[in-house]
Amino acid sequence: MNISKVCILGGAGFVGSTLVSKLARIGIHTRIISRHPERHRKLLVLPNVEIVEADINDFNRLSYYLHDVDAVINLVGILNDNSLDGAGFRKAHIELPKLLVQACQKNKVKRLLQMSVLNADAGTSPSHYLRSKSEGENHLHIFSDKGIQITTFRPSIIFGPGDNFxxxxxxxxxxxxxxxxxxxxxxRFAPVYVGDVADSMIEHLFKSDSNGLRVDLCGPxxxxxxxxxxxxxxxxxxxxxxxxxxxxxxxxxxxxxxxxxxxxxxxxxxxxxxxxxxxxxxxxxxxxxxxxxSVCNQSAPQKTSxxxxxxxxxxxxxxxxxxxxxxxxxxxx
Ligand SMILES: NC(=O)c1ccc[n+]([C@@H]2O[C@H](COP(=O)([O-])OP(=O)(O)OC[C@H]3O[C@@H](n4cnc5c(N)ncnc54)[C@H](OP(=O)(O)O)[C@@H]3O)[C@@H](O)[C@H]2O)c1
Known part of the structure; x- marks a missing residue:
């Protein structure tokens, strides 16, 4: 698949900043959708990066920014939800991916990468965070048989300069x-380096056989x-x-x-x-x-400790x- 322009939701965050700079280095144009573009102006020093302000929960706005891209990467995620009943988690981790996949269909975007979290299971996970991440992921994977190539990434905690751990x-x-x-x-955790996470996402972005894959990411x-x-x-x-x-x-x-x-x-x-x-x-x-x-069962660990x-x-x-x-x-x- 020929990919030259990518839209990234949550692309100005911790993982997003590393991913965007690696994509810029290989000549990919990225459009970051952010609620606060003015806070992330430093990313504009990178070549081929644009930051637009939009409420990503507004379907028309979201859809508009996908009209000319080849792929979408969703990095939006929250760890805390003041609502206490999980409504905020459901909105960010389930409703948003649902909207996003509709916007991809409308704009004929055929490649979608989703960031989930290791060992999230909609049926058995004890927290709203893990259950909602898994539900969002599962919903997207339905579309991997319907013309959109979906790959999900499931990291343990991610470390690197600027991390939240x-x-x-x-x-x-x-x-x-x-x-x-x-x-x-x-x-227990198997911390994985943010650079390795971004490399894995970029590798799979261009792979033709990544559709439907759920990639667990752990450190060594x-x-x-x-x-x-x-x-x-x-x-x-x-x-x-x-x-x-x-x-x-x-x-x-x-x-x-x-x-x-x-x-x-x-x-x-x-x-x-x-x-x-x-x-x-x-x-x-x-x-x-x-x-x-938050440890992996089988997959090959990423290299950086x-x-x-x-x-x-x-x-x-x-x-x-x-x-x-x-x-x-x-x-x-
Ligand atoms: N960091 C980790 O250890 C870790 C581990 C496992 C999985 N993950 C997952 O990896 C992804 C990226 O994590 P990160 O550490 O880079 O997070 P981050 O630094 O908080 O970045 C996430 C970005 O998502 C956007 N966002 C957050 N809440 C939103 C909301 N309610 N509505 C709209 N946009 C919202 C924000 O962008 P703007 O402020 O620019 O709008 C934010 O910068 C998340 O999905 C996270 O769950 C992270």
Whole structure:
């Protein structure tokens, strides 16, 4: 299939930025649809990149931006949903893919890549996050027999500069006192490098036999949550005693976090007053997602390990976390 122009939903995020820069390097034109194009202007230094502002839940707007592209990549995903009943997860992970596939049909776009998550299962997953990701993925795959080539990517946690895992935990560890409680300390992950994720997506984008594939993506090693926290603390140059929190306590903490976040005024106030409050957000749905290990069963692991990359961006340095959160607020992160 000849692909020269691609539209990417969520293309200005963590994974999207790496993917877009790799696509630019091989001469592919990318159109990123974003809610806040002005925040992502730095991507415009790349050749053949355009960023347009649109509400992707508006079918006509979404469809308009697909009229001249050869492929679509959907990277939209959320980890937290203030609605608590999963409505936000369903909108982002199920309703949006449904709209997107209709827009592809209308515009005769014949290639669609979807970002899902490892071990998501619509029937058995315990969290809204995992179930909705799987449902969205399953819906799209119906169309792989109806003229659209669909490939889904199912990564474990993704790391790299700007990630929301090591960076977040490094900030959190630095502001917690000597003892740091770890919920679901035994949960396992096989972190995969963002560059390897983008390479795999690009490889499959151009492959003629990728239709219907669901590609699991894991790094070369697996670690428990406790091991990853200890590793992050060591790199961050802080000494903390980590204690595994029993599930019942973790869940109580998660309920309190959900309650605090359900009151609109509380979150910004607490973010301002308590350094690390945002980073400590841990919802009941997050807890349930952690009941499923995020490790691969069979597929060949991607090559880059956390030890190759993470020490380059998580280092012992002065604690500017209060300023970091301010910078995030005014979007200068
Ligand atoms: N990072 C990981 O460890 C990881 C692991 C497994 C799977 N994934 C999946 O990989 C994908 C990309 O992850 P990422 O880490 O790059 O996420 P990210 O940095 O948060 O980027 C996702 C982008 O999606 C858009 N978006 C988010 N919520 C939206 C909403 N409600 N409506 C419309 N647009 C929305 C945002 O774009 P704008 O703000 O520009 O509109 C955002 O930049 C997601 O589907 C995620 O679930 C990530």
């Amino acid at each position: 090591f960076n977040r935990f490094s900030r959190l560890i630095k502001v917690t006192p000597l003892i740091c409680p770890v919920p679901r300390a035994q949960a 090693h697996s670690y428990s949550m406790m091991e990853l926290m200890q590793y992050t603390a060591a790199l961050s140059g802080v000494k903390r005693k980590f204690i595994a929190l029993p599930d019942r306590l973790s869940l109580a903490m998660a309920h309190m976090s959900d309650f605090a976040n359900s009151i609109p005024i509380v979150t910004p106030t607490m973010n301002w007053l308590i350094p690390g409050f945002e980073e400590a957000r841990f919802s009941v749905d997050n807890f349930r997602s952690l009941l499923v290990d 956390i030890e190759d990359i993470v020490p380059h961006y998580i280092q012992a340095k002065p604690n500017h976390s209060r300023f970091d959160s301010l910078r995030q607020t005014i979007r200068r992160d």
